[in-house]
Amino acid sequence: MGGVRKTWGAVVAGVVAAVLLTGCASGGAGSTGPEATFAVSADAPRASGVGDAAFTDGTPSAELVDSGWLDLVAEATGIPRRALQGYAGAALAIGERQPDCHLGWNTLAGIGWVESHHGTIFGGHIQDDGVTSDLIIGVALDGNGFQEIPDSDAGAVDGDTEWDRAVGPMQIVPTTWAAWATEANGDGVPDIHNIDDSSLSAAEYLCYSGGDLGTEDGWRTAIAAYNESPAYLDEVLEYANRYADEAADAG
Structure with a gap:
């Protein structure tokens, strides 16, 4: 994982740790080929009647x-x-x-898969309001196989007053949430357990870290900032390109 202030939690529990260890060493297969070294930037279409500045407008x-x-x-x-x-x-x-960031939905989806299996890691799901049905709290970051991050929030975000833990479907640690929490669903309150808020918070951080994620250097730098493990990058790469290909094949 990266530095303390802007570090993202990577491991929800042992099952995710196992996932990280299975990352494809040569990168993800897909539209950029079996030797892909960074993810394609897949676009999602806007809803009918939704303008190019709709989010900015509320x-x-x-x-x-x-x-x-x-x-x-x-x-x-x-x-x-x-x-x-x-x-x-x-x-x-x-x-x-940040139009120059070129962050594709598929990269966020790749991260979401590795971090929490899209919010289903403990048998729960993401509800219609975007909030996970069950709290997703990662292991204590006590230096025992993970980065050591002493408690930074008196347990307000993660419930742990001794060590920080990664929280929510995108597994964000309290220090990072404090710096990058972003409200996306219009209720005025960033919620780490909400897929809309946590995904946009992740997007803000990725763009800050990597600059232009449409480039190899930018994409790899952004993912390394989220989690510095090479196996983590490989796993995100594999799923990001797989999702982009499957979406393209679906028409």
């Missing part, structure tokens, strides 16, 4: 995405529809704010 990020596309791509990729809506909405919203 439309919740989840309402930016075309519903027919969501139905089609959720079925093609196996990503739960509400999770996909969070990723795609965040990508469209960050595209308004």
Whole structure:
């Protein structure tokens, strides 16, 4: 993982740790080929009548995405529809704010898979309001196999007053949430357990870290800032390109 102030939690529990260890060493297969070294930037279409500045003008990020596309791509990729809506909405919203970042929804989806299996890691799901049905709290970051991050929030975000833990469907640690929490669903309160808010917060941080994620250097730098493990990058790369290909094949 990266530095303390802007570090993202990577491991929800032992099952995710196992996932990280299975990353493909040569990168993800897909539209950029079996030797891909960074993820393609896949775009999601806007809903009919939703303008290019809709999020800036107050439309919740989840309402930016075309519903027919969501139905089609959720079925093609196996990503739960509400999770996909969070990723795609965040990508469209960050595209308004930072058009030079070129962050695709598929990169957020790749991260969402590795971090929490799209909010289903403990048998729960993302509800219609975007909030996970069950709290997703990672292991204590006590230096025992993970980065050591002493408690920074008196347990307010993660419930732990001794060590920080990664929280929510995108597994964000309290220090990072304090710096990058972003409201996306229009209720005025960033919620780390909400897929819309957590996805847009992740998008803001990725763009800050990598600059232009349409380039290899930018994409790899951004993912390394989220989690510095090479196996983590490989896993995100594999799923990001796989999702992009499956969405393209679905039409």
